[in-house]
Amino acid sequence: MTSDPSETAHLIGGVGCEHWNSRLDVVAIRFHCCGRTYPCLHCHDEASDHPVTPWPTDTSDDLAVDAVMCRCCGTWLSVGEYLSLYAGSAQHPERPACPHCAAPFNPGCARHTHLYFQV
Numbered sequence: 001m002t003s004d005p006s007e008t009a010h011l012i013g014g015v016g017c018e019h020w021n022s023r024l025d026v027v028a029i030r031f032h033c034c035g036r037t038y039p040c041l042h043c044h045d046e047a048s049d050h051p052v053t054p055w056p057t058d059t060s061d062d063l064a065v066d067a068v069m070c071r072c073c074g075t076w077l078s079v080g081e082y083l084s085l086y087a088g089s090a091q092h093p094e095r096p097a098c099p100h101c102a103a104p105f106n107p108g109c110a111r112h113t114h115l116y117f118q119v
């Protein structure tokens with residue numbers, strides 16, 4: 001289950017947005033509230049007239065939903081895959097990266113996880 005490709009094609013290969021502009025800001029989030037995909041929460045809010053609701057994370061079905069896209073390679077990560085990158089496991093201590101193309105993700109995103117996911 002992914003977004004309409006025509007909506008996300010322009011995000012692939014890009015970095016950041018007008019709110020976040022580090023080279024590490026290479027993910028886009030598909031939002032639980034409306035199913036649309038934006039580089040960040042603020043991009044969502046400027047384009048939408050409703051509040052963001054975080055993705056549920058209670059069940060294995062919840063964790064299997066594709067909700068994060070790596071903009072370097074266009075691969076979708078499930079909720080569970082994305083959260084595990086930031087779980088501080090032995091393999092990725094503080095160095096989250098795309099499991100498919102190895103593009104480094106912004107470690108600072110861990111501070112905002114609760115805005116996007118019920119953690």
Ligand SMILES: [Zn+2]
Binds near residue numbers: 031048050051
């Ligand atoms: Zn929304």
Ligand SMILES: [Zn+2]
Binds near residue numbers: 017020040041043044
């Ligand atoms: Zn933004």
Ligand SMILES: [Zn+2]
Binds near residue numbers: 073
């Ligand atoms: Zn990637």
